[in-house]
Structure formats: C-alpha cells, structure tokens
Amino acid sequence: MADYKWPEEGKRKYIGKRISRVDGPHKVSGRAKYTYDLNRPGMLFGKILRSAHAHAKIVSIDISAAEKMPGVKAVKIIQGPGTEIQWALDEIAAVVAVDEPTAEDAIRAIKVVYEKLPHFVNEQNLDQVPAAYRRQPTEQTKGEPDAAFKQSDVVTVEGTYGNDVITHCCLETHGLVAEWEDDKNVLIHPSTQSVSSIGQELARALGIPAGNVHVKMDHIGGGFGSKFPIDRWGIEAARLSKMVGGKPVKIMLERDAELAVAGTRPSAYAKVKVAATKDGKLLAWDSESWGSGGVAGTGMPPYPYVWQIPNAKTKHFSITTHVGPQRAWRAPNHPQAALITMSAIDDLAAKLGTDPLDFFIKNIEMTGVRANVYKDELLKGAEMIEWKKLWRPRGEGAVGSTKTLKRGLGLSIHTWGGGGHASDCDLTIHPDGSVEIKLGSQDLGTGTRTTIQIVVAESLGLPFDGVKVYIGDNKYPPSGSSGGSTTIGGVSASSRRASIDALNQLFEKIAPAMSTTPDKLEATGGKIQVIGDPTKSMTWKQACAKLGTQPLTTRGKHPGKESLTSAGVGGAMMADVTVDIETGIVKMNNFVAIQDCGLIIDMKTAESQVFGAMIMGIGYSLYEEKIMDSQTGRMLNGNMEFYKLPGLADVGNFKVHMMTGKGYDERGPIGLGEPPTVSPGAAISNAVANAIGVRVSTIPLTPERVLAALAMKKGGSNG
C-alpha cells in the first residue's frame, strides 16, 4: 500500500523540481479571464459615489437627477443622511447604468450635503497626536530592563525608527460581477482570496442561505492580504443586481478608491533604547511605540522581533486616524517589527564597532528554536553577497565607494508560521484513466494550481499533464482562504491524502488480476507494478479500466492522518546598496535572500515568490508611502504616478537560496508568501546606514529623507 508520507529525495519526479506554472500560457496570451475582464451577457456597470471628506456627517443626498438620466438603471444610497463618515472616499451611493461613461455622469449628478467634522490623518509624530486619537497605552515588561540598562558594563543606543503607511495597490482593483440566477440564488465573480468562504459573508448580509450563493473565480490580479471580505461594494452589487431584475452588475474600484479605501499596511514608529554588554551580548530593550491602521487603531508589532532579549520593556499607543482602514498586508506586523528591531540592533553593533554579521551570530542563541537555521542562513548569505570582502565599518563606505557614491551592506532575519489551513478536496480517477481534482481554493499567482498538479501527478506516478486541477468555485469541496502563507500546507496535504487513498483503492481493485495483494503494489512511470518488479505491471489505463463504469472518487482532508506539513520558518536577507550623497538617491546593487520553507513542491514558483517579495520590499523600503493631506484629510497620491512602485530598472540584481534537504524537507511544505516580505526594509535601511554613516529613521528612504539625515550628521547631531 502507498502511504501518505512525502517521497524521499531520490524518488521524487516532480516535487522540488523547476516546473513552469500551468496557467502561464493562459496568462501570457491574455486569455486568462480575471474578474475585471468578465463581460457577462446583458451586463450593466456600477459606479460608486465616494465621500469627499475624511470626517463628516451626511446631511442630505439628492439622487433625483441621476435617476432621470437616460441609460441609468438604478441608483441606491449606501450610507444615508445622518451617517458619520470616518474616512475620505468611503461609499455613499451607487448607480447602475448601461455603460461606464453613463454611470460616471450619473455619479456626478448626485448632490450630497455634508457637515464637515474635524479630522486627523497624520500620526508620524506622537507628540502631535491629539489626545482624542490616542488610546490608553499597553505595557509589558520581562526581566529587569531598568536595572539592566544601569549595569556598569553596558553600551546603549537610542533611536527613533518608523514605517509609514503603505497600500496593497493590487493591479486588479477590488470588485466583482454579481447576478441573480433566479429569485433566490445569486452568482458572484469576485476578485478574492477566499473562494470557499466569501459567499457565506454575502449570504449573511443578504439574509439568504449560504448555499444560495455561488462563487466563481478563475484568476485574481493581486491580493496580498487585502481581498478576503465581500466588502460593502460586493454586497451592494448583489442588491443592485436584484434591483435591475437580476442582470449582471460589475463594480470594480477606480484606482484612487483602491488606494484610498481597499487596504493599508498600518504605520509603526518607535523610540527604542537597546543595550548590550561591552563584549557584545544583547542585554536589554525598551521601546515606546505607536502606529495607526485607521479608525480602529492598531496593535503592537512583536517588539523586539525574533531576538528574545532577556530584559525587555514595551509601551504601545494605538492611534486612530481618519484614513481608510488597514487590512492584512503580507506578514502583518512583521516587516514593521523587523525594521524597528533590526535597525536598533544594527545601530548598537555600529556603536560597539562590530560587524553586524558577527554581532548577529554572536547572539544567535537568542533567536530561539531556529538559531541554527539562522546561523546557516547568515553564513550562506555572507558568502553569496561577499560580505566579508565588501563590508566596511559604518560611514567608511564599503569597497567600491567613491567621494559621492557611498556603498553599504545591511542584513536582517525574519520568521513566520505558515501552518497549513483546513482543506478538503475531491480526487476522481475515471475508468478511462483521466484524473481530476477539485477544491474551492484559489491561485493568487503563487502557483497553487501548479503545486496541486505536481502533488497529484507525483503521488499517482502519472505524467504531469495526466492530471487536471479545478479550483475557484465554492461548489467544490471547501478549502481555506489564501492568507498567512497557509495555502501550500493545506492543499498539498489534502491532495496528497486524496491521491494516496484513491491509489490504494485502485490497488485493491486490480491486485487480484495481478495475482498479488494491494500492499505489494506501487504506481510509477504511468504504470502500476509489483514493488521493484517492472515485469509484473499494468499500464495506468489498463488498471483504471478495471473500475468498470464507476469512477473512483476520494475526499482528501487537511488536517488528517499523519503529519504532512508543519509551521515556523526562518529567513535572512542581505542588501548591497549605493547611495548618491549629493542627490539622496538609493540604488540597489545586489540583494540576497536565504529562505527556509520546509519541503519545496515547485522550486521555480517558490523562487519567484521570494524574488517577488524582495521587489515588493524594495518598493516599501524606497518608494511607497500613502501620503495624507492634513488640510483636506485626503490621500494626495491616489494614483500610480505618485504612489510609486519600483520599475524594472530600480531593483538591481538578486540571488535566492532555498534551504532544502535534511532538516528541512521532512517538515513538509510550509507557506512562503509572507516570510520573504519581512526583512527587506530592515536590510535596506541598515545598508543605507552603513553606506552614509547615519540612520535614516523612517522608511521609505526617499532622497529627501536621506539628504535630511546627511544634513543632521553634518550638523553634528549624529544618531
């Protein structure tokens, strides 16, 4: 009998190899249909009128002119008079019309009277946050931090560090097409990370049974943690569709709304004091931190990050603002915590006159259970980026620096959980030998389709294209939302169990015909054979014919029998940058990542995930910032000219090394979406500090900030 556990390294045909994503040809040819691309028969277009003010009470709304316009099919107030709006561009009313221009004209014809209320949108400076927007702080203490800082043999640094608010900026904006199949059943095509559960949320809002919502999605143009909920526009699209007799209604957010209301990564700032003994052992931490994720404030990131410093004190203020609310952004709270912790520790190493690589390794036991992983990764990274050859003490400029172009190196380490989510799947073997697997999962561009196909083909000993994968439909067995790096663990385990169960049932059917018992059979190379004896075999097709007319279907589940996945990974990153001290522009030279994620199913798409995270990381380290205007309370850069993403010329060269083999593979597949997004900010900020000899306190490290830090340094107040 076949068993569940993952095949040994030498016996893997597809697992861990470099396999091109299966939906690649569809995507490059423009045939992959995303929500935004759907043109359903008789489809109408919905548009949303959004609040002009960050904080206001709606006094009155007049939709009469809009309702009378030719081509307008429905107008609906979403938040009526008396409602208090808490952020600019919140939803006020919606229209449905025959085409987009008509819908836009109708939106402009709606008249809203607001009573403006005071707003607050910029929390960068704690001292300037009005008391009404500052929650009671939370405090925690471990060990004896006060006494530790007073020890005679300590070296202490103090600094202020920060991460500004950024957005998800999915290229496909949020939205959906909603249509009623009859009075009771609604079909939605959302752009979502939650195919299996988003319908339940809509059903609750509409007051209909969950089974009456059918959800379909083939492709999603980016999510990054922002596309879990049905959202108000999703519920309203369904209601508007009902108002127009069930016709399909498409609502996709405009770019300015996407950036203003469809998710942020909360800000995080901290005043930090950190100490080590003179001989370089981390001793004590003290931070006063604050940050905001909008009207609900935000919790404290895990300070100090990764390092379990024996004496630590934290105090955190949650700040509320009139800014569109936060959503999960890859590895929630970790990038911010890494920037603040690793920057402070890097400053401490600089003050001690130590190479941060040596300082990290000297203290590596303080990283806990993955100390050895981090150590191996740091040594590997140092080799990849030629750390010891290039690195010079802070401010001296790494090898290759000139009078105005200063080169620097920086590093950071990170962690993430990523245990597999719950996942059910149905695998069917047809009597003609074809195989299909169905599950209500989704492929965010991470390669989920491809990895499921790899697992099934590997498990059944079939050619890679002998398996068909169906995802993206909530009528398939439910599989978890894709968030928190939980998908690969869940879907690989459930599809492995379904495959093995199906195979064993097939073995039972055919064993008598092969004059053997099921436990003596194996599936390999498109055949079923007596273990180790290719002369006693049957082709896959011949074997499946023994099923008669009844296909064989098995339900795979995760969690389930035997441990096939686990949680908890470690990674390291090192950045090599050049800073032009005349312009303040930071240029990426080389960037290396060393990442552990258990057993890798597809090396090609796994590496792509890491490359992608590094590039997103360059974005938030150097360019991205949601700039809010204090006067109007509105986002100043709600477009892609001024909400800057890195381009191809901005990213430099990359190297990625995945930790595999003994000690890693046996832990099973662990998710990879979050961990490599964590360290870029810290690694790049540390590299810049190393290059120019002074810390630029807050990311993004814009030229203006770099020049300001250099001016401070010149002025003698070196941090």
Added chain:
Amino acid sequence: MSSPDDRSDIAADIPENSEFSEISNDNGGVSRRNFLKGSSVALTIPLIAKGEKIVKAGGAEVKVLGPDKVNITLNINGAQRTASVETRVTLLDTLRNELDMTGAKRVCDRATCGACTVVMDGKPVYACTVLAVDAQGKSIQTVESLDQNGNLHPVQQAFVDNDAQQCGFCTPGFVMACKALLDKNPSPTQEEMEMGLGGNLCRCGTYNGIKGAVAQASQEMKKTRTMKGGRGNG
C-alpha cells in the same frame, strides 16, 4: 512608450471645504473622462457620418464628433472591427467593453503602468490614453494576436519558461512592450531593456523573470530571423 504630456489632473483632488457646502462629486479637479471629452472637441476626423457635426471655431468651420455615440471602425490584428462609442471612450475600454478583447488590462487608467499596452502602427502605446475615435485608420495589434495555432510567440514562451509572471495581470502589457522592443532592437543592452520596459509596472515583483525572458526571447527571435533570412515573426 508614448505618453501624453497634457495631463493636468494630477493630484488636483482638493474639494471645497466650507461648512455645509454642496460640492461636486467627481472627487474634485478635472476628471479624466471630462478632460478627454473636452479635448476631443479639437479633433477632426473625416471618416464618419453618424454623430458628426460642423461647428465654427476661430472663424473656421470645423467638423466635430460627439458627444453622442459614433460608429467607428478599428483595424485590430488585421481585422476590421466596428463599435459604437462616445468620443470620450478610450481604445482600451473599447477593446475590453465593446469587443471583449480583455488581454490589455485597465490598471492605472492614466498612462503610468503599461498594463494596457498595445502596438499601434508598430509602436507600443498605452491604450488607456488613446481615444478610440483616434485609433481609426491605424493598425492595432493586441496580445490576442501573438500566439498562432496554439503555438506561443517566442516572447510569450520566454515569459512562461522564466516564470516572468505571478498574478499575471501586468503580463500581457509586458509581453507587448517586450515584443515591440525586440522587434525594433533584437539585442537590447541592459540599459536599452530598462528603457524599453520602463513604462510597465508589476506589483508581484516578476522583474527578475522578465529580464530572463527578454534574454531568451531575444535569442529565439534572432534564430527565427536567421532561418527566414530576414525579419520574421512580426
């Protein structure tokens, strides 16, 4: 990349802020569509009868189109396609909403990101910033035309092989920009590649794969040209 220099609506998003003020609800400033609608008045397109009228401008009689829908004919991937659109409607929205050709994506909708890239008369353009009425009489090539009989174009194959895509929403635009670059310059230097693809943005971070794809496609397309003894695979 062609990019209009007449965009005046950048960051002009400041509404009136008086108490109890009645305000316009287009997010303030000049909306893109109104802007395009206004700018189209200055156009003269002699081909169409429906929706056409003569107005006096600066003492001269000028033929104008719109604001009602006009019938247009577009030469897309070698075929004549017709649609009825308002003059303010972009080539991108015509392709996507009228002709169901959705390879070109709407992302920034204002000539920044390149997801809507199509090739017009041999040059890559942002379809979000070309009016459909202006695209008449031009040869328009979209991503849908590249693969033939199930065979991917070398640029497309290189994107697949190098995993130069994740969510894939920027990919068709990158493929078209890359093809236009290599048609013009079969062996781009690093700098030329960065210039040629500098008008396109990816959010998932696929640039490493894209660099590899350009190198592979450049090799493949050169081979094809050599085999055909001239310019091939256009």
